[in-house]
Amino acid sequence: MTARMTNEAPPVTVDRRDGPHGEVALRRRGDGPDAAYEIIANGCFLMDTGDGRSERLLVNAAMDALLPGTAEPSVLIGGLGVGFSLAEAAARPGWARITVVEREQAVVDWHRQGHLAPFSRGALDDPRVEIVLADLVGHIRTTRETFDALCLDIDNGPDWTVTDDNSGLYGPTGLAALHTRLTPGGVLAVWSAQPSAPFEERLRERFTDVVTLEVPVDRGVPDVVHIARRKA
Structure with missing residues (x-):
C-alpha cells in the first residue's frame, strides 16, 4: 500500500x-499509459499504483534477511x-515457492483479466x-504450511486496520500464529503506512x-517495513 496519490483529477x-x-x-485516475489505479474497500482507501517502492522493499528486505x-x-x-510485491518476488529467481493469499476474487480477476x-x-x-483465495487471518490460523518468509500487506498498518478482525493479527496471539508459520530462522516482514513503536515492542517480545525500514513519501510520515526473525 502507498500514500494516496496527489493527482487531483x-x-x-x-x-x-x-x-x-x-x-x-x-478506480482509475487519468487515461492512457499514464493512468493510475487505486483499490477501495468499503469506502476505505487501500492502495494505489502511484509508487511501489515500499511494496517491493517488503519482499526484497525479507529475501535479503534470509x-x-x-x-x-x-x-x-x-x-x-496492485501486484507490486508479487511482481518483485517473481522477478527474483531465488524464491522457489511463492504463495499469495488474497481474500477478494475481484482483485485476482483485475490481475488476470483486467486493468491491474x-x-x-x-x-x-x-x-x-x-x-x-482466503482471508489471511483465518488462513494463518488453519494452515499447517511453513514458510521461510511471510510478507504481509493487508492493512494500512498495525495501528490502522482495514477490517476489525485483522487487528488481532498484530497482537500477541496473532504474532504467535505467524511465528508458527515460519521455519526456524524465518523472516516476518510487515508493511505499514506509518511507524509503530508499540508494534516494534510486541515483535521484540x-x-x-x-528492524524498521523507512521509505519517504511525498507528503506525511514515511511508509515503513517492519522486519523480524524467528529464532533459528
Whole structure:
C-alpha cells in the first residue's frame, strides 16, 4: 500500500463488486499509459499504483534477511493488492515457492483479466506462484504450511486496520500464529503506512533482529517495513 496519490483529477470507478467482506472497487485516475489505479474497500482507501517502492522493499528486505544457505526459500505474500510485491518476488529467481493469499476474487480477476495486469507483470502465471483465495487471518490460523518468509500487506498498518478482525493479527496471539508459520530462522516482514513503536515492542517480545525500514513519501510520515526473525 502507498500514500494516496496527489493527482487531483476526479477518479473514475471502473469496477465495483460486492464480496464476502463488503464492497471492493477499482478506480482509475487519468487515461492512457499514464493512468493510475487505486483499490477501495468499503469506502476505505487501500492502495494505489502511484509508487511501489515500499511494496517491493517488503519482499526484497525479507529475501535479503534470509539466513545464508537457506535452500529453496518459500515466501507467503499476504495480500495481492496492485501486484507490486508479487511482481518483485517473481522477478527474483531465488524464491522457489511463492504463495499469495488474497481474500477478494475481484482483485485476482483485475490481475488476470483486467486493468491491474500490467502491474503484476504476468507473475500469476509463474509456475512457482500459487494464489490462495482466503482471508489471511483465518488462513494463518488453519494452515499447517511453513514458510521461510511471510510478507504481509493487508492493512494500512498495525495501528490502522482495514477490517476489525485483522487487528488481532498484530497482537500477541496473532504474532504467535505467524511465528508458527515460519521455519526456524524465518523472516516476518510487515508493511505499514506509518511507524509503530508499540508494534516494534510486541515483535521484540517474540522475535529477534527486529528492524524498521523507512521509505519517504511525498507528503506525511514515511511508509515503513517492519522486519523480524524467528529464532533459528
